[in-house]
Amino acid sequence: MARPNDEVDALLREYADLIAITGGDAFKQRAYEKAARAIRGHPRDIGGLDAAGLRDIPGVGASIADKVEEYLRTGRVQAFDATRAAVPPGVRRLMSIPSLGPKKAMTLYRERGITGVDELVEAINAGRLSGLSGFGPRTREKILRGVAVARETGGRMLLDAAHDLADEAAQGLVAAGCERATWAGALRRMRETVGSVDLVAAARDPGPVLEAFTALPFAARTVEVGRVRAAVATAGGQRVTVRVVAPDGWGAGLAHATGARAHVAALRERAARRGLRFAPDGLVDVDAGERVATATEEELYAALGLDWVPPTLRENRGEIDAAAEGALPALVTEDALRGDLHTHTDLTDGLAPLAAMVEAAAARGYAYLAVTDHAPRLRMQRMTEEKILAQREELRALERGMGGRGAGGMRLLHGTELNIDPDGGVDWPDAFLAGFDLCVASIHSHFGLDRAAQTRRLIRACENPHVQVIGHPTTRKIGLRGRIDADLDAVFAACARTGTALEINGHPNRLDLHDEHVMRARRHGVRFALDSDAHSTRELANVRWSAATAQRAWLPAAEVINTWPLARLRRFLGRDAERP
Structure with missing residues (x-):
């Protein structure tokens, strides 16, 4: 079952979409999107909060807080229901296609009566969109690519959502009396998406366990029940299964249910x-x-x-x-990480202030933390030299106030996430970049450039002496955006040649690099950074998924730069001299 935070996040994002579809105020739409992000990233369960408590969450105003409180109390929001009624359901289905926004979705409905993804693909292939304003050949090609990306997931769950559901199921089974229970299948192998959540439970009598399983709160419908196995579906359509094995056969049963x-x-x-x-x-x-x-x-x-x-x-x-x-191999583990090299605060698009991010990272036992807010060419963040330098002073003051070594002995590195331009250039001149402890460079725009152009821009970024890490290198978002078209082996070779690390981004909708790409990059001698890309204190835990992806690629800790002691890391970053 989803956390209340996740349910409300989905609700507010839906309403933001509905505002866009109906031509509502763009500021109001952004306010709901911001509130959705704030509630999803809030570290505490909002289920027990009233409207006043909700207003204390940064980014959640009084009006939105009242609506969220109404939803938590009644399971619905009357204002949202009225807006839903004005929008054909098919329009939102069309908006599930990456790159197809609300205006185009509404145009397809009004002008061609299209209400579904399959219907849209058929219309494009049959030439029914020819002559429709805004749907020229390049747009139609882009839509078909977007459909392919969306179909890659096929309704599969991201790792974090699947884990939460599996954890709830396992706890429910243990509470019901089985000796032990855990998840298996694709989730235990940490594949990037999960089609169903599969569990194994140990008990001498399967009957009571299966009966309890089909009665768990998230089980909206029983799909099947056998002698030792049962399957249910959640209200959202996710499939959850359990197989009961004898306690003395637990190891064999778990192994059989886990492996591909x-x-x-x-x-x-x-x-x-x-x-x-x-x-x-x-x-x-x-x-x-x-x-x-x-x-x-x-x-x-x-x-x-x-x-x-x-x-x-x-x-x-x-x-x-x-x-x-x-x-x-002795695989890298989450516990081996000494720090996180890609995090954001509310100075740009993060949800938590610097001090809160530092405190949360210290609680994880890190030796160091890099704060890497966005640079100015990501214009929506409105970064300036003055703002980033003020943050540097605040960061240094935090260290001084904690004995000069940061919270719990943690060292704070001031970094930035630069934007890789179409030509491979990055924000800020060399002299200014030299003042950062760490520069992560990432692609945030111009995803449709051809293979040669994408390859050139990444290699040029690698060759920049101030860039130490390439962030989320292929830019993909699972189910939302495909990978850029680049000659990755040429990029991997450039990283090895220039000593630039490649990130394994742990955000569940990125997991970028993919495990097979990590395997290829290793053959070139590349080093890696396992990062959270956290935009809230809760998201610092994303490194769990980074480590899992690295393990799937057979990656040992020695090849991960943020498992290294600070002195060795600073040498890799080209910052041999210790900061005063």
């Missing part, structure tokens, strides 16, 4: 060569007809002559052979 099909098939073949049968209910000695005890996954893998394989590697990409040879 090819990984499980390889384990099954290996078991067969040893006279064993590997199945969802355990490991059986075929000749003796007896179950082999596999109370843990380690016991299961050992019975097959293998080292335990971390769940994030179970994709049949060489991990079986490596486990047989004792050659599995």
